[in-house]
Amino acid sequence: MIHSKLQTLLWFLERPQLYRELMGRIVKQVFPRSFKPQDRQQEMLLWCGERYLDTSRVLQQLTGLESVTPLADLFPDTWQNATQRQESCPVNMGGAGNLELLYGCAEYLQALRVIETGVAYGWSSFALLLSLHNRPGGQLISTDMPYPKRNNDPYVGCVVPESLRSNWHLIRCADRQGLPQALKLVEQIDLCHYDSDKSYEGRMWAYPLLWEALRPGGFFISDDIGDNVAFRDFAAQVQGDPIVVGQDGKYMGILVKP
Numbered sequence: 001m002i003h004s005k006l007q008t009l010l011w012f013l014e015r016p017q018l019y020r021e022l023m024g025r026i027v028k029q030v031f032p033r034s035f036k037p038q039d040r041q042q043e044m045l046l047w048c049g050e051r052y053l054d055t056s057r058v059l060q061q062l063t064g065l066e067s068v069t070p071l072a073d074l075f076p077d078t079w080q081n082a083t084q085r086q087e088s089c090p091v092n093m094g095g096a097g098n099l100e101l102l103y104g105c106a107e108y109l110q111a112l113r114v115i116e117t118g119v120a121y122g123w124s125s126f127a128l129l130l131s132l133h134n135r136p137g138g139q140l141i142s143t144d145m146p147y148p149k150r151n152n153d154p155y156v157g158c159v160v161p162e163s164l165r166s167n168w169h170l171i172r173c174a175d176r177q178g179l180p181q182a183l184k185l186v187e188q189i190d191l192c193h194y195d196s197d198k199s200y201e202g203r204m205w206a207y208p209l210l211w212e213a214l215r216p217g218g219f220f221i222s223d224d225i226g227d228n229v230a231f232r233d234f235a236a237q238v239q240g241d242p243i244v245v246g247q248d249g250k251y252m253g254i255l256v257k258p
């Protein structure tokens with residue numbers, strides 16, 4: 001336990017751009033009572049379970065799209081290239097988000113400015129860039145802090161091919177530093193995808209910043225909302241009408257800005 005904490009500390013110490021994130025984590029460890037988890041996960045899973053729809057229903061409701069074509073069929077060569085890039089990556093960085101949903105939303109909005117938090121292999125970046133790439137000036141700004149102790153820094157975003165990278169700005173920082181930097185680069189965004197710090201406090205810190213930057217009619221999308229009640233609380237705060245997408249036992253949340 002102590003050995004593992006020491007390794008995490010060393011990992012952070014080797015990365016000066018993450019010192020502020022480290023300080024935040026130390027404060028949490030020293031004053032745990034001030035950061036009582038508000039997860040209430042069972043309650044949130046019930047809430048999601050009662051209202052979720054599948055991807056095709058949600059895309060139809062939001063965009064009018066009648067059927068969902070997998071990205072692998074829409075872009076077979078680029079898809080294969082990305083898959084090969086993942087296969088040759090020596091580090092496991094977990095699964096991808098709902099790529100057809102992200103692509104479909106970006107296409108419907110004809111998005112020009114998108115912010116996402118959390119990159120890992122870069123599958124969500126890949127899906128968004130496939131859409132943004134079609135529009136002159138299309139820009140994706142992504143923020144990501146690598147997984148502590150996995151030494152995956154050089155591989156973050158590795159599935160994104162060179163041909164899509166001119167529309168991409170990757171900020172390699174924790175949310176607390178990276179998100180303010182990302183927001184300085186754009187005045188308004190058409191779409192955001194939150195998929196980084198999954199804690200209640202992390203979400204409740206970042207969600208309002210993204211919401212504030214979203215244009216009227218823009219889509220706010222958050223991954224893994226079943227982890228805690230943050231998405232539900234935030235939807236109530238902004239008086240939004242939450243849409244829940246269920247896929248493979250996981251839930252994504254969407255709010256459309258009025």
Ligand SMILES: C[S@@+](CC[C@H](N)C(=O)[O-])C[C@H]1O[C@@H](n2cnc3c(N)ncnc32)[C@H](O)[C@@H]1O
Nearest residue numbers: 097118120123124145146147174175195196197
């Ligand atoms: C689930 S993965 C992202 C997957 C990606 N969005 C996709 O769908 O392909 C989460 C990523 O967020 C990063 N992350 C976790 N906490 C973070 C934080 N506080 N700030 C920035 N990135 C963070 C993780 O290291 C990981 O790279």
